[in-house]
Amino acid sequence: VEATGLYHIYRERDVETVALRGARLALRPGSWTSLTGPSGSGKSTLLQILAGLLTPTAGAVLVDGDDMTRMTPDERARCRRRRIGVVLQRDNLHPGLDVAGNIALPLRLDGQPAGAIRDRVGTLLDEVGLADRRHRWPARLSGGEAQRAAVAVAVAARPAVLLADEPTGELDERSTSAVLDLLEAARAAHGTAILTVTHNPAVAERAGRSLVMRDGVIGDD
Numbered sequence: 571v572e573a574t575g576l577y578h579i580y581r582e583r584d585v586e587t588v589a590l591r592g593a594r595l596a597l598r599p600g601s602w603t604s605l606t607g608p609s610g611s612g613k614s615t616l617l618q619i620l621a622g623l624l625t626p627t628a629g630a631v632l633v634d635g636d637d638m639t640r641m642t643p644d645e646r647a648r649c650r651r652r653r654i655g656v657v658l659q660r661d662n663l664h665p666g667l668d669v670a671g672n673i674a675l676p677l678r679l680d681g682q683p684a685g686a687i688r689d690r691v692g693t694l695l696d697e698v699g700l701a702d703r704r705h706r707w708p709a710r711l712s713g714g715e716a717q718r719a720a721v722a723v724a725v726a727a728r729p730a731v732l733l734a735d736e737p738t739g740e741l742d743e744r745s746t747s748a749v750l751d752l753l754e755a756a757r758a759a760h761g762t763a764i765l766t767v768t769h770n771p772a773v774a775e776r777a778g779r780s781l782v783m784r785d786g787v788i789g790d791d
């Protein structure tokens with residue numbers, strides 16, 4: 571993924587907030603980048619744009635050379651589904667599917683055979699320590715369980731890019747390392763490019779590169 575010249579302006583009635591002012595960022599296959607920065611500096615806005623969930627006011631987001639900002643909503647949804655895994659701060663899980671169903675969903679949309687899906691879901695449930703929660707509804711999970719489930723969903727289809735906003739925000743030390751190990755496994759085994767937005771030093775420590783966002787622009791640490 572390569573983003574250049576990103577500007578984003580939120581307009582609410584007659585109030586304008588410039589959230590991004592010329593941000594650029596490249597995520598190479600197999601890299602892990604950590605992004606920090608003060609609250610309000612534009613990190614979540616950037617993540618949503620990279621995920622194709624928000625269209626920037628100006629700028630380009632190239633995914634394998636295709637500009638996501640110029641795609642139709644259908645094309646963008648397909649690109650997201652095929653190539654991008656996202657962990658947001660909330661609302662990552664489909665409320666109408668249990669934990670196993672949520673993890674299975676991206677694999678089903680990808681057209682994978684039932685046996686492969688069952689194996690992959692079982693492995694991921696074990697890896698995030700949710701084997702005994704497989705039939706729970708999202709509404710009945712703790713914050714930490716929901717977060718671990720969200721990470722399992724995001725890596726399930728082995729995306730080219732994984733974007734995560736504070737993926738360990740609600741986790742204790744042990745779950746934090748399980749989640750970080752899962753991200754590292756995706757990076758090492760499938761060359762998934764990872765971007766973690768975090769204030770947690772344990773997360774930043776796993777990254778090969780640290781960037782800081784200030785006032786809508788990204789600089790080196």
Ligand code: ADP
Pocket residue numbers: 580581582587588589607608609610611612613614615616
């Ligand atoms: P961060 O994730 O670094 O805290 P954000 O991207 O959430 O930063 O916010 C960047 C700026 O954009 C802030 O000034 C914030 O108040 C503003 N902003 C974020 N989301 C919205 C929104 N939906 N409507 C209006 N302003 C917003």
Ligand code: ADP
Pocket residue numbers: 667668670671672674687688689691692704
């Ligand atoms: P078991 O039947 O052994 O308890 P699971 O409940 O984990 O196994 O489900 C086995 C497989 O069925 C999963 O890997 C997934 O592919 C699929 N699955 C489970 N729940 C759902 C659901 N709600 N929606 C869609 N597929 C599901």
